[in-house]
Amino acid sequence: MERRLRDMLVDVLSGLGISAGNIEIEVPKDASHGDFSTPVAMVLSKQLKKSPKMIAEDIKNRISDSNIFDSIEIAGPGFINFRFSKKFIVSQMKELMSGGDRFLTENIGRGKRIQIEFVSANPTGPMHLGHGRGAAVGAALANLLSAAGYSVEKEFYINDAGRQVKMLGHSVFAKYVDELVNKGHSPYDPSWKTGYPFPEDGYRGDYVEELAKEFKDEYGERFVAREFDEVSETVIDFAYRKMLDLIKKDLADFGVHFDTWQSEKEIHEQNEVQQAIDDLRGRGFIYDNDGAVWFKSTEFGDDKDRVVVKNDGDYTYFAPDIAYHRKKILRGFDELIDIWGADHHGYVPRMQAVIQALGHPKDSLKVILVQMVSLLKAGRPVQMSKRAGEFITLREVMDDIGPDTTKFLFLTRRSDSHLEVDIEVAKAQSSENPVYYVQYAHARINSIFAKATENSPQSSAGSRDLTDFNGELFNDEEVKIIKKMLLYPMVFKNAALAREPHRITFYLQEVAGMFHPYYHRHKVVTEDTELTKARLALCYAVKTVLRHGLGILGVTAPEKM
RNA sequence: GCGCCUGUAGCUCAGUUGGAUAGAGCAACUGCCUUCUAAGCAGUGGGCCAGGGGUUCGAAUCCCUUCAGGCGCGCCA
Known part of the structure; x- marks a missing residue:
């Protein structure tokens, strides 16, 4: 619906010799201002040195197709308000019903490759709610963009190298030794009777003790008299892999799936960290100072330059991140999206600096911050x-x-x-939860169809063309609902462009908020077969939209509740 | 001290990227099940969009400033 109007306006403006940039089309809050409204005449007023009302008149006069509109009015300071004809609404509705995804979505991605990296929880413990939020947002965004014609890859970055997993391993090891020592199983060193020192910043959750027990079950007493450093690799690997399994299980049960799991350790093993630094050095963005190696992030607007190799020769945490993002770029994505906890917002400028230093536009990396x-x-x-x-x-x-x-x-x-x-x-x-409100609308429609089938099996969905009905039978309330359905493509497109899945959620609540009252006031399946056909069609349109929207959110659309 | 985010109804939050008279859901109160599902419907009340200034045809939205809350500012990860 919005698409048609937009195309029309572009035509009209170019007919008037105006190259319009982005034409704003909006749904007025006040229904008396029509179905759609555009302030384009006011926007063009300055440029054309004509009054908004005159421009609006010119535009209005050039729109000839009277079948589509009931009225085109110029109002207020120069808004052009459009009201669609019932005939057009119904024809659009039929397209929605038969077109499915083709009608509901818009191919704005055109096959562009996007990678979305999200969750990436450290495998040092169970996921908390913040991770869940990231998971929900990332998965919904992936659904949204992939429905919008992008080729989307979902990736989880595993921080399986470095301090955090080491600390986990150390914590587990300490608990493991304690466990054995306390039960008198330490035949090696009586001095350990006091227990193995627990690392200062160790992880203390119950799950750590659980891991220690599992470790004991697996390895028995073999490591009890050893120092952590001697056996660290075994313990660390054991611990973080268990945690990673747990994370994977939680995500699967949450209904969130990833295409790829990138290991940080692997990036180190492939020597990609050094390669990344060499690459940046070759491009002139690396220098040495005070025995350390620096990345010139200030070149791209960061507050200060960042160290990548410390003067003791170790990489900073930032170095593998550079390598990781370089790897993403080398893999040929057109756009990268990182979903981070908002507490990491300070790293956005330096990461975008990396992207630019590697010769890509700043906005090819979009960081979505998810608040705590x-x-x-x-x-x-x-x-x-x-x-x-x-x-x-x-x-x-x-x-x-x-x-x-x-x-x-x-x-x-x-x-x-x-x-x-x-x-x-x-x-x-x-x-009393909003999600049930929306799901219930879907389930209700389903039972209406069940009823219709029961009443007259030969005229049920599937055995006849649902788009065969008389749209003149719709009352005002029904037309209003249908118009709302026809807005879905616009909501969808804007949500995809803004990378904001929550817009779909709000829209769906509004749809349910229109359907439930309608259901209460009007019986769909009645003796009047023509009216029943029309109303079933409306239900089908609502159901189609609800299904699609819930699908984007990753929420089920139940047939029954 | 500097930077980022936030401040909208009693509570939790939207607000179509600057549009016309500010919106939902909870919570509160009042009614509605002999019907295709009451996880529903109908109704009532509720606002200095944190404060102040500016930009323009037009501001909750953009700029400046003050206040309040959160987060971040290491050769830590």
């Missing part, structure tokens, strides 16, 4: 500390309120707004 999730329990904030092992996991919440509700919760907010989740409320919400 703060937890409340019955209105009181819950303090969370990963170190102390006190935090609410995604698993707990997901098991309590279900993956659909959890995802919906995360997708009803802009990703960069702070999110408060009250565990008690979220649990209690189980039957």
Whole structure:
């Protein structure tokens, strides 16, 4: 619907010899201002040195097709308001019904390759709610962009090298030794009776003890008298792999799937970190100073240059990140999207500097920041500390309120707004939750069709063409609902362009908010076969849109509830 | 001290990238199940868009400033 109007306006303006840039088309808040409205005449006023109203008149006079519009009015300071004819609305509705995805979506990606990296939780513990939010947003965004014609790859970056996993291994090792020593199983060194020293910044959750037990089951007493450094590789690998398995399981149960899992360790092993630094050096963005190696990120707007190799010869954490992003670029993606916790926002400039230093435009890396999730329990904030092992996991919440509700919760907010989740409320919400409102509309429609089939099997969906109905029978309320359905392509396109899946969520709530009252007021399946056909068609259109939208969000569209 | 994010109804949040008279959902109160599902419907109340200045035909939206909250500012990861 919006597409048709846009094409028309572009034609008209070029007919008037005006090269219009981006024509704004909007849905007026006030229905008396028509179905669509454009301020384009006002925007052009300065450039053309004519009054907005005169320009609006010129545009209006050039639009000839009266079958499409009931009225075109010039209002206010120069808005042009369009109201579509019922005939056009119905014809569009039929296209929606038969066209499916082709009608609902728009191919704005044209096969461009996008990689979305998200979650990438350190394999040092279970995922918390913040990770869940990232997972929900990333997966929905991937669905959205891939429906919009992009070729999307979803990647999880595994931080399996470096300090964090080492610390996990160390923590597990300490618990492992303790476990054996406490049970008198240490035949080697009596001095350890006091226990193996637990690392200062070690991980302390219950899961660490669990890992220690599993490690003991696997390796017995073999390592009990050793120093951590001697056996670190075995312990670290064992621990983080277990954690990674857990993360994978949680994600799978959450309904989030990845195409690729990139290991940081592998990047080191392939010598890609050094290659990346050499590459940047070759491009003139690396220099040596004070015994360290620096990246000239200030060249691209960062606050200060960043060290990549410390004067003790070790890489900083930043170095493998450079290599990782270089690798992404070398793999030929047209656009990279990173979804990070908002606490990492300080790294955006330096990462974009890397992208530019490697010869790519700044905006070929888009970083979406997902704000932290703060937890409340019955209105009181819950303090969370990963170190102390006190935090609410995604698993707990997901098991309590279900993956659909959890995802919906995360997708009803802009990703960069702070999110408060009250565990008690979220649990209690189980039957008064927005997600059910939307899903229920879908399930209801399904049972209407079941009823229709029961009444008259030969005229049920599937056995006849649902688009065969008389659109003149629609009342005002029905036309309003149909118009709302016809807005889906625009909402979809704008959500994809803005990379903001939450727009779909809000739209779906509005759709359900129109359908439930309608359902209550009007019986769909009646003795009047013609009216029934028309209303079933409307239901089908609503169902089509709900299904598609929920699909983007990664939320199920149940047939029954 | 510097930078980023946020500030909209009692609460949680939208607000179509600068559009016309500011929107939902919870919570509160009042009604509605002999019907294609009451996880629903109908109704009521609720606002200095944190404050101030500016930009223009037009500002919750852009700029400046003040205030409040969060986060980040290492040759830590």
